[in-house]
Amino acid sequence: MSENKPKFRRESPELRREQLIEATLRVIARKGVSAATVREISAEAGVAFSLIRHHFKTKEDLMCAAYAYHMQKMAQLSLSSATDQTRPLADRLRQCIKDTLSPPVTNGAALQVWAGFIQMVPHDARMKQIHRDTYLGFRDTLEPLIAEALTANKTPWDPRLVEHKAIACNAVLDGLWLEGSMLPDMLPAARLIEVAETTLFAILDLPLATAPIDIPT
Amino acid sequence: MSENKPKFRRESPELRREQLIEATLRVIARKGVSAATVREISAEAGVAFSLIRHHFKTKEDLMCAAYAYHMQKMAQLSLSSATDQTRPLADRLRQCIKDTLSPPVTNGAALQVWAGFIQMVPHDARMKQIHRDTYLGFRDTLEPLIAEALTANKTPWDPRLVEHKAIACNAVLDGLWLEGSMLPDMLPAARLIEVAETTLFAILDLPLATAPIDIPT
DNA sequence: GCCTTTGTTGTACGTTCGTACAATAGGGGC
DNA sequence: GCCCCTATTGTACGAACGTACAACAAAGGC
Numbered sequence: 236m237s238e239n240k241p242k243f244r245r246e247s248p249e250l251r252r253e254q255l256i257e258a259t260l261r262v263i264a265r266k267g268v269s270a271a272t273v274r275e276i277s278a279e280a281g282v283a284f285s286l287i288r289h290h291f292k293t294k295e296d297l298m299c300a301a302y303a304y305h306m307q308k309m310a311q312l313s314l315s316s317a318t319d320q321t322r323p324l325a326d327r328l329r330q331c332i333k334d335t336l337s338p339p340v341t342n343g344a345a346l347q348v349w350a351g352f353i354q355m356v357p358h359d360a361r362m363k364q365i366h367r368d369t370y371l372g373f374r375d376t377l378e379p380l381i382a383e384a385l386t387a388n389k390t391p392w393d394p395r396l397v398e399h400k401a402i403a404c405n406a407v408l409d410g411l412w413l414e415g416s417m418l419p420d421m422l423p424a425a426r427l428i429e430v431a432e433t434t435l436f437a438i439l440d441l442p443l444a445t446a447p448i449d450i451p452t
Numbered sequence: 453m454s455e456n457k458p459k460f461r462r463e464s465p466e467l468r469r470e471q472l473i474e475a476t477l478r479v480i481a482r483k484g485v486s487a488a489t490v491r492e493i494s495a496e497a498g499v500a501f502s503l504i505r506h507h508f509k510t511k512e513d514l515m516c517a518a519y520a521y522h523m524q525k526m527a528q529l530s531l532s533s534a535t536d537q538t539r540p541l542a543d544r545l546r547q548c549i550k551d552t553l554s555p556p557v558t559n560g561a562a563l564q565v566w567a568g569f570i571q572m573v574p575h576d577a578r579m580k581q582i583h584r585d586t587y588l589g590f591r592d593t594l595e596p597l598i599a600e601a602l603t604a605n606k607t608p609w610d611p612r613l614v615e616h617k618a619i620a621c622n623a624v625l626d627g628l629w630l631e632g633s634m635l636p637d638m639l640p641a642a643r644l645i646e647v648a649e650t651t652l653f654a655i656l657d658l659p660l661a662t663a664p665i666d667i668p669t
Numbered sequence: 670g671c672c673t674t675t676g677t678t679g680t681a682c683g684t685t686c687g688t689a690c691a692a693t694a695g696g697g698g699c
Numbered sequence: 700g701c702c703c704c705t706a707t708t709g710t711a712c713g714a715a716c717g718t719a720c721a722a723c724a725a726a727g728g729c
Contacts, residue, residue, distance in 0.1 A: 241724085241725065242723090242724075242725085243724080243725080244725080245724085245725050245726065272715080272716065272717085273716085273717065273718090274715085274716080274717095284717095285718090285719090285720090288717085288718070288719080293717085293718085294717065294718090
């Protein structure tokens with residue numbers, strides 16, 4: 236009978252912090268923000284609840300870290316192929332549309348997490364900063380694509396027109412993401428992508444391929 | 453010294469319920485859902501906190517009522533002029549755009565309330581029903597306008613095309629509402645309306661008036 | 670193999686939450 | 700003007716919350 240079974244594992248602060256953050260996001264996704272207590276989160280992570288305060292000064296700190304982590308992951312999943320200059324513009328655009336409007340980005344759980352954090356934004360300066368940075372990062376990634384599309388289309392443009400169209404494209408994607416996440420059985424990914432492609436290509440005056448090309452995942 | 457000053461006023465259940473609902477919405481808008489406790493809400497309404505349980509069986513019941521109340525008010529503010537058949541189509545559309553993307557609909561506080569409720573939707577069947585009804589009501593109001601625009605434009609259409617365009621228009625408005633509510637100083641109402649008009653009229657193939665007409669509020 | 674470091678646990682405390690219930694009092698019906 | 704109904708109040712209770720702190724133990728340095 237071996238008695239050298241350790242009661243717990245020591246992990247590096249970085250790894251443990253990430254585990255706690257991901258446990259937080261899972262709890263919020265599954266049961267909502269109000270259920271994301273330190274006890275529930277630590278149970279999800281499989282540690283004692285008092286450990287949270289060793290890695291995060293307050294619970295609010297954990298929430299901020301989780302918000303930044305979640306938004307960064309979403310933005311990366313959405314726009315990872317936007318800057319891949321080896322592929323033609325239309326391909327990149329369609330890939331971004333597909334990535335944004337398919338799971339796991341367009342997803343009820345992800346929306347839950349996002350909505351939970353959004354309502355904290357006005358009451359916490361750090362949350363506000365994270366939110367602003369995320370939104371601007373998204374738009375800053377989108378704008379070069381818009382400019383490239385207008386140039387390819389020989390449409391004369393100035394920064395204001397690009398920003399105008401970036402706002403519009405962003406709004407279409409945000410709106411479809413929202414509705415597709417909330418009502419997945421009414422608006423399946425294929426429908427969302429179809430609407431987004433039609434609308435975005437119309438906004439950008441790009442020719443719309445009639446038959447969908449094969450987009451690698 | 454008059455001593456006949458009453459300690460409180462008796463109100464009808466209907467009025468008191470509405471007062472409590474509106475107090476709930478004010479608290480959520482100001483301090484977030486987590487601060488919307490029965491004590492905070494009743495203080496906002498100027499009554500004893502135990503009164504809430506006399507008019508609402510549980511706090512969850514109050515939240516559901518407040519959610520339905522809020523969404524109904526938002527939808528009404530947004531689309532009140534959609535069915536006014538005495539005005540030309542383009543006017544009605546532009547009025548809806550303006551109403552949707554200006555305060556008090558596009559508004560940080562309204563977004564806070566909405567986000568707070570949204571994260572309750574997956575965990576409560578009644579909330580889910582309210583949400584579904586609101587969304588479908590919005591789209592059902594929008595679709596006749598789309599169909600009318602296509603007809604006026606002599607574009608042949610079937611229900612699927614109308615639905616497609618309704619989803620797109622809805623997404624544009626939702627997305628702009630979202631971003632305008634979150635970042636009002638970066639996206640003022642005038643900008644949102646400009647983008648929405650351009651995009652929606654493009655989706656519907658309607659001629660866009662170059663100079664903004666005077667839209668009554 | 671011991672020692673130091675610190676990641677980890679368990680317990681305890683004060684606060685605030687939603688709920689329950691008996692007592693009070695406003696106000697319309699008669 | 701009295702009485703009944705019930706809207707309203709005040710107090711109390713158990714549960715769960717975030718936080719604080721001392722004791723324990725895993726794991727690398729020597």
